[in-house]
Amino acid sequence: MADTAVATEHVDHxxxxxxxxxxxxxxxxxxxxxMIAMQYxxxxxxxxxxxxxxxxxxxxxxxxxxxxxxxxGQVSPGEYNALVTNHGSIMIFWVAMPVLIAAFxxxxxxLMIGADDMVFPRINRLSYQIFLISALLLLxxxxxxxxxxxxxxxxxxxxxxxxxxxxxAIASSMWLAAVALEFVAFLLGGINFITTLMNARAPGMKxxxxxLVCWMIVIASILFMLSVGPLIAGAAMLFLDQxxxxxxxxxxxxxxxxxxxxxxxFFGHPEVYVVLLPxxxxxxxxxxxxxxxxxxxxxxxxxxxxxxxxxxxxxWAHHQFIAxxxxxxxxxxxxxxxxxSVPIAELLFVIIATLYGGSIRLKTPMLWALAFIAEFLIxxxxxxxxxxxxxxxxxxxxxxxxxHFHYTFFPIAIIGTFAAFTYWFPKMFGKMMNDTLGKIHFxxxxxxxxxxxxxxxxxxxxxxHRRIYNYEHFPDLSSAGQYQLRQVATIALxxxxxxxxxxxxxxxxxxxxxxxxxxNPWEANTLEWTTESPPPHGNWPxxxxxxxxxxxxxxxxxxxxxxxxxxxxx
Amino acid sequence: MIEQLSTYAGDIDxxxxxxxxxxxxxxxxxEGMFFWLIWRFRAKPGVKSQYLEGHEPHVMxxxxxxxxxxxxxxxxxxxxxVQVWYNVKQRLPEPDTTIRVIGQQWAWTFQHPGQDNELxxxxxxxxxxxxxxxxxxxxxxxxxxxxxxxxxxxxxFRIKQDxxxxxxxxxxxxxxxxxxxxxxxxxxCGIGHGVMAARIHIEDxxxxxxxxxxxxxxx
Numbered sequence: 001m002a003d004t005a006v007a008t009e010h011v012d013h014x015x016x017x018x019x020x021x022x023x024x025x026x027x028x029x030x031x032x033x034x035m036i037a038m039q040y041x042x043x044x045x046x047x048x049x050x051x052x053x054x055x056x057x058x059x060x061x062x063x064x065x066x067x068x069x070x071x072x073g074q075v076s077p078g079e080y081n082a083l084v085t086n087h088g089s090i091m092i093f094w095v096a097m098p099v100l101i102a103a104f105x106x107x108x109x110x111l112m113i114g115a116d117d118m119v120f121p122r123i124n125r126l127s128y129q130i131f132l133i134s135a136l137l138l139l140x141x142x143x144x145x146x147x148x149x150x151x152x153x154x155x156x157x158x159x160x161x162x163x164x165x166x167x168x169a170i171a172s173s174m175w176l177a178a179v180a181l182e183f184v185a186f187l188l189g190g191i192n193f194i195t196t197l198m199n200a201r202a203p204g205m206k207x208x209x210x211x212l213v214c215w216m217i218v219i220a221s222i223l224f225m226l227s228v229g230p231l232i233a234g235a236a237m238l239f240l241d242q243x244x245x246x247x248x249x250x251x252x253x254x255x256x257x258x259x260x261x262x263x264x265x266f267f268g269h270p271e272v273y274v275v276l277l278p279x280x281x282x283x284x285x286x287x288x289x290x291x292x293x294x295x296x297x298x299x300x301x302x303x304x305x306x307x308x309x310x311x312x313x314x315x316w317a318h319h320q321f322i323a324x325x326x327x328x329x330x331x332x333x334x335x336x337x338x339x340x341s342v343p344i345a346e347l348l349f350v351i352i353a354t355l356y357g358g359s360i361r362l363k364t365p366m367l368w369a370l371a372f373i374a375e376f377l378i379x380x381x382x383x384x385x386x387x388x389x390x391x392x393x394x395x396x397x398x399x400x401x402x403x404h405f406h407y408t409f410f411p412i413a414i415i416g417t418f419a420a421f422t423y424w425f426p427k428m429f430g431k432m433m434n435d436t437l438g439k440i441h442f443x444x445x446x447x448x449x450x451x452x453x454x455x456x457x458x459x460x461x462x463x464x465h466r467r468i469y470n471y472e473h474f475p476d477l478s479s480a481g482q483y484q485l486r487q488v489a490t491i492a493l494x495x496x497x498x499x500x501x502x503x504x505x506x507x508x509x510x511x512x513x514x515x516x517x518x519x520n521p522w523e524a525n526t527l528e529w530t531t532e533s534p535p536p537h538g539n540w541p542x543x544x545x546x547x548x549x550x551x552x553x554x555x556x557x558x559x560x561x562x563x564x565x566x567x568x569x570x
Numbered sequence: 571m572i573e574q575l576s577t578y579a580g581d582i583d584x585x586x587x588x589x590x591x592x593x594x595x596x597x598x599x600x601e602g603m604f605f606w607l608i609w610r611f612r613a614k615p616g617v618k619s620q621y622l623e624g625h626e627p628h629v630m631x632x633x634x635x636x637x638x639x640x641x642x643x644x645x646x647x648x649x650x651x652v653q654v655w656y657n658v659k660q661r662l663p664e665p666d667t668t669i670r671v672i673g674q675q676w677a678w679t680f681q682h683p684g685q686d687n688e689l690x691x692x693x694x695x696x697x698x699x700x701x702x703x704x705x706x707x708x709x710x711x712x713x714x715x716x717x718x719x720x721x722x723x724x725x726x727f728r729i730k731q732d733x734x735x736x737x738x739x740x741x742x743x744x745x746x747x748x749x750x751x752x753x754x755x756x757x758x759c760g761i762g763h764g765v766m767a768a769r770i771h772i773e774d775x776x777x778x779x780x781x782x783x784x785x786x787x788x789x
Contacts, residue, residue: 077762077763077764077765078761080764081758081761081763150758150760151760152758156758157718158717158718158735159718159719159759162718165717165760166760167761251734251736251737252736256736257719257734257735258734291611291619292618293620294621295624296622296624297623297624297625297630297633298624299625300624300625322659322721322731322732323734324731324737324739327660330655330659331652331655334648334652334655335648338644338647338648339644341640341644342637342640342641345596345600345636348600349600349632349633349636350624350633352600352603352604352607353624353629353632355604355607355608355611356607356611356620356622356629356632357611357619357620357622358607358619358620359611359613359614359617360608361613362608370604370608373604374601374604374605377597377600377601378597381597382593384589384593384647385586388585388589388647388648388650388651389652389659390581390582390585390650390652390654390655391582391585391651391654393654393655393658393659393728393729394582394725394728394730396756397721397723397730397756398756463725463726463752463754465723465754465756466756466758467764468754468763469763470764473764473767474752474754475752475769476751477752554619554621555619556621557621562618
């Protein structure tokens, strides 16, 4: 990697607005990275609403089995399976990835490294268009004959491969095609992120001057590119099994159903880090800004992240301890899995240590960033129980697993997104968000969140398995106490969903009537705060910035102000 | 935790307890430190933040020491987990009785050996969704599937094993108490996954002999 990067040379191209599409077309045919970021953001938020609606429907069924759910009706077993399957698929592939990686990657990378746009703007546009098609295809699959795919988001064959078994032959192929298209979209996006970060940095921005959130998104893109290949091969085989009747996963014809599990989890575990890293990057940037502190050990953080990424390729079979793999293999994968606790703990320690000696301001974005750490820790430590093979025999596929990964994915996809959204909202829309409403929304989300998933931990420890639409067939799972816990979780979900209205109200009112933000409302150092809010086409109309120092020079002893923008000459 | 009714249920629970202690320590230490720092370094007028790189040895020790200690905790957990895993999944003690467990959409078929205690002989007793075993005997189960993946889970035993079409997977258990409990299918297997419930009836030797006699007479 070159020490001094060269900015892209097409400033002139951006000087006149008349080059790009005009009117309404600019919203759907734009190559501007900020517009594409908005497209990803709003598509992702729309999908999050659908995923949340699904959670509402199946949680109502679990708490009050057999009732007619308001806004849905009675839930049949097939519909229940389709709801949980598509809730999982949507929240990971159509919410966490488009929002955390694609939306914030697109918005932040050029602005934070001082470039006028992505290096491949048209590939960027193509990436979003393919993503949109994949989202529409997934939504359409819910309405075809037989109903939506109900084989779980992991889609294990033979259930997912054979129409006679899953009874949703059309939807299972559509679901698989939608997932594959989504991967194509993110490969295109990822190429862009990596190339842009490597080649289009502002003059003077060395590798260690790049804000960590950009590093994290790019490392996540690299992990995604390296891990997704086997899964795409696996998906092609599964698609052939579904549509033309090959037998890649059919033991009667020499196939092996467990093969899919290896291909899926070889991708699926690095995927956890693909969405985790951007959230960690967002958190560390926000924590540095609002504690007016330099990040504690920038290089340590970066190297630890790379180590986590490398290790994440050697842990996949911990999802398969009891899936029929050779039992001796479990010992190897347990060791690698527990080893990954060391770099992950270190990442969290670095963020916590950054607070030391700071001057902490608890604005809404900072509350979200701190909540990410507090809640993700619960997800992290409960993962140890599942990584230890001996304990996983019992916990596998129980609600303990479910609660564990919601304590990782909710902080990542929801808390991380709200942190980033409230932090960069002034830059995106030029207005400040209402801080009081922001805090009401924060507490109204965080408190119910814990009341949803702590009861589910308890149920999981009590032996309750996942993906069962009605527990009345299991006498040991039908006690009054167990139903009360399920009802607590469901009511907490209703409260949490209701508080999201505060968020939407706050967004609309702040965008409409909010106080003008100015260039740098948080007094932050990174380059996106040196241009207008929102930034115009081409980002810096007066010429791209130069960089003189790292992104976290807060409270430098030689300076009066407690911040020192990267583009300010010494 | 729910009742422990197999010889290894206590081992698994003890492993979980060990991890709860180790992991709980780190969890409360980290959260405690975290909230204390937020409170201690809250913004005060006129107080500027400290300027620390994070590479200084006297502050780095706050990262490197926990780092090493976590590694040590990991070693303890690994040792405990390997022991339990070896005992439950890798080692197969000599069986007193062997049964066959077959999953299919959406029921469990259990093949008991009958009076001769030999599987695959004419006096075998087949039941659907009701498994009868005798307490204090080592059982091998041969786990098969006729269609999709299923998972044979008996929470009071703490045992779970996926069933895979085309394979017979052998596992074992030895019950330590009597009673009737749930057998769950723990791997999604289609629309009827939620009704794929069975019961395990753990009986003492007299009850079990009576059940075998009654079932043999009925066949």
